[in-house]
Amino acid sequence: MDTKAHVDGVPKIRLRGLSKAFGDKKVLDGVDLDIRAGHGMVILGGSGSGKSVTIKCILGLIQPDAGTIEIDGRDVLAMGRREREELNDRIGMLFQNGALFDSLPVWENVCFKLLAQKRITRGAARDKAAEVLAQVGLAASVGDLSPAELSGGMQKRVGLARAIAAQPDIIFFDEPTTGLDPIMGAVIDGLIVDVVKRLGATAVSITHDMASARRIGDDAAMIHRGKIVWTGAAAALGNTGNPLVDQFARGEREGPIQMELRR
Amino acid sequence: MLNPVAAIGRAVLSACREVGALVLFALEALSHLLRPPFYARQFLRHLAEIAYFSLPVVALTAIFTGMVLALQSYTGFVRFNAEGAVANVVVLSITRELGPVIASLMVAGRIGASFAAEIGTMRVTDQIDALTTLSTNPMKYLVTPRLLAGVIALPFLVAVADILGVMGGWLIGTTKLGFNSAGYLKATLDFLEVIDVVSGLVKAAVFGFVITLMGCWCGYYSKGGAQGVGAATTMAVVSSSILILALDYVLTEMFFAQ
Ligand SMILES: Nc1ncnc2c1ncn2[C@@H]1O[C@H](COP(=O)(O)OP(=O)(O)OP(=O)(O)O)[C@@H](O)[C@H]1O
Ligand SMILES: [Mg+2]
Numbered sequence: 001m002d003t004k005a006h007v008d009g010v011p012k013i014r015l016r017g018l019s020k021a022f023g024d025k026k027v028l029d030g031v032d033l034d035i036r037a038g039h040g041m042v043i044l045g046g047s048g049s050g051k052s053v054t055i056k057c058i059l060g061l062i063q064p065d066a067g068t069i070e071i072d073g074r075d076v077l078a079m080g081r082r083e084r085e086e087l088n089d090r091i092g093m094l095f096q097n098g099a100l101f102d103s104l105p106v107w108e109n110v111c112f113k114l115l116a117q118k119r120i121t122r123g124a125a126r127d128k129a130a131e132v133l134a135q136v137g138l139a140a141s142v143g144d145l146s147p148a149e150l151s152g153g154m155q156k157r158v159g160l161a162r163a164i165a166a167q168p169d170i171i172f173f174d175e176p177t178t179g180l181d182p183i184m185g186a187v188i189d190g191l192i193v194d195v196v197k198r199l200g201a202t203a204v205s206i207t208h209d210m211a212s213a214r215r216i217g218d219d220a221a222m223i224h225r226g227k228i229v230w231t232g233a234a235a236a237l238g239n240t241g242n243p244l245v246d247q248f249a250r251g252e253r254e255g256p257i258q259m260e261l262r263r
Numbered sequence: 264m265l266n267p268v269a270a271i272g273r274a275v276l277s278a279c280r281e282v283g284a285l286v287l288f289a290l291e292a293l294s295h296l297l298r299p300p301f302y303a304r305q306f307l308r309h310l311a312e313i314a315y316f317s318l319p320v321v322a323l324t325a326i327f328t329g330m331v332l333a334l335q336s337y338t339g340f341v342r343f344n345a346e347g348a349v350a351n352v353v354v355l356s357i358t359r360e361l362g363p364v365i366a367s368l369m370v371a372g373r374i375g376a377s378f379a380a381e382i383g384t385m386r387v388t389d390q391i392d393a394l395t396t397l398s399t400n401p402m403k404y405l406v407t408p409r410l411l412a413g414v415i416a417l418p419f420l421v422a423v424a425d426i427l428g429v430m431g432g433w434l435i436g437t438t439k440l441g442f443n444s445a446g447y448l449k450a451t452l453d454f455l456e457v458i459d460v461v462s463g464l465v466k467a468a469v470f471g472f473v474i475t476l477m478g479c480w481c482g483y484y485s486k487g488g489a490q491g492v493g494a495a496t497t498m499a500v501v502s503s504s505i506l507i508l509a510l511d512y513v514l515t516e517m518f519f520a521q
Contacts, residue, residue: 061392085398093396099389103381113397116300162397 010073012037012170012202013058018067019226020053027053028064029226035219040196040203042217042234044248046257049223051206052096055172058204059093060084071170089117092168096175096206098159100147106133106158107143113166132161137187153180160188164195171195173205177212189215210237210249222248224257288480292410295403302408309412313374313471314419320373321366325424328361329353329431337440349440350450353432358459359518362424364511367417367470371503375478378409379499382482383492391483406479410472417471418464425463462518469514470507477503 011034018031027050035041045051056062058069060076069076071087079087092113100109107129114120120128130140136157147155156179163171176192177185189212196203207213213220217234222245230242238249247255336352382405385391394401429451436442478499485495 056392059392059396061395085400088396089398091396093393095389095393097389099393101385101390101393112399116398166398 011035011070012072013204014068014070014073015054015058016068016070018054018057018064018069020050020057020062020064026226028057028067030067031223031226031228033221033228033231035202035204037202038196038200039218040193040205040216040234042213042220043204043206043223044208044213044220044237044245045223046248047208050226051223052174054223055093055174055204055206059091059172060088089166090169092163092166092171094156094159094163094171094173094176096178098147098155100155100158100162102147104146105143106145106147106150109147109158110143110161110165112162117166119166128165129161132165133158135164135191136161137184153184156180157184157188160191164191167199168201169199170202170204173203173207173216175206175208176216177207177209185209185212186215192216210251213237213249285476285480288406288483289410289476292402292406292476292479295400295407296411298403300403302404305404306408306412309409310416312377313370313412313475314416317366317370317373317416317420318423320369321420321424322427324365324369325357325362325427326431326434328365329357329428329433330435332356332361332428333432333435333440337436346440347450349436350432350442350447351454353436354429354451354455355459357428357432358425358455358463360463360511360515362428363421363463363466363470364507366420366424367467367474367507368504370417370420370471371474371507372500374413375474375499375503376496378475378478379482379485379496380492382406382479383485383495384482386483386485387488387492401483406483409475409479413471413475414468415471417467417474421463421467422460425460458518462514465518466511466514469510473506473510474503477506 013033013035015031015033018028019026020028031050031054043051043054053062057064058071058076064077076084076087100106101112104112107126108115110129110132111120111125114128115122115125126143129143133140133142138154138157138161142150142154142158147158150158156176160173160176163173173192177188180188192203192205193216195201203216205213205216207216214234214237219231220234220237221228221231222242223229224244230240230245232240232242232245238246240246240249243256247257332353333349336349337346340346340348340352382391385405391401391405394404433444433447433451436447437444481495481499481502482492485491487494
């Protein structure tokens, strides 16, 4: 346990009883989770278990049906619009599908938030974009392409560059390494760890890749049937003693989790 | 369930909810006109898209409309020995009615569809959510500049349509119907009143608002992947076309006394 978090006692993000249903399909059913400041948290769970929905609730993109979300001890669901926008200024997000703006060239995508906040001029944005693109292993010339001209993995990396360019305080990565080759995956993992160390940011990642989860996570949590069923150290993944988590981390067919038809 | 009164009640209620939501959507978009930041770059892009790139379509339809109008009214008036009124009928019909309606219907097909498709795609690929996480209000960035561009571009297009429509009538009048060129133009101008043109331009501004609003609204709330975006696009074009014709009557009624 990190002493600072101990002293404050206040987690960066605290979820209590978070619930969300789409129609009569309950996706989240009372999620409780604490995320420590300045650490990497990895969220695991089967496909369709509600990981992306959880993150979108924290970001204010989906309104939960019940429960509370606190960031830095403040209830975000009770915030006014202005306050919420100020909070969002300090948060970065990599969407699962990249969600790049296809009407804008890559460099404008990367520097979108800096431009929106007027922290940079359009003239300086190209150079800044080249610098951030280099961090994700892309050449400066990629900046002049349009997102539609990139491969899936390149789009993911541009999305990553866009998420970290404004140096946010909290960053969400929805499957940052899915669709990347193993070496590039390791490079991106290194980058995420670096962002946490260098910026002191809090990183919340969703991943299905256990090697990656151990690299980028200090803590890990597993979501199953709408609830958090386990939290612990990411390093322990694979032999946590929890049969659900161990089966999931080792990718075994036999175990308490049976493949079920998802609704 | 079998009670028809309840079914009608439900339908009316849901229609009211829909209209209420649309009005709130429009009001929120308009409220961003007053609060910075302003996205001038977006506005200019859409202005060019509507005003400049619709010019060929609008020009062609206006010319042909004027030509047909001259021919048809001549056919009718010749039976009363009133051929002299052709120029007047052409200019009145074009400025008050056909210019605004035909130009707007053409733009509804082009722009309503393209706005709904673009915003709808942004919705289903999380780009609208991404805007929110990138310190940008999606209504302010996507909707407000489009509405403003529509309200400004349509009167311009209709002014062009008015001129070209009259020219189309003049072309047929002088080449086919045996009118004297100067006489035809003089008859056109002598008869025209300011209100004829102004009422057409006011209609155009209203239609520009309707087209862009329906395009944005249908796109903004589209869901369900490519199919949903397709449905939103169809919905935008159909609903704005109907609204244009319905509002055209309402506005004509308002200007009728003049
Ligand atoms: N906007 C929505 N409307 C209706 N249902 C939704 C919506 N978003 C998500 N869902 C449903 O919620 C469930 C959880 O979705 P979510 O995207 O959170 O899964 P996930 O855990 O991120 O899965 P994956 O690992 O495949 O990305 C799914 O069953 C999905 O169908
Ligand atoms: Mg997901």
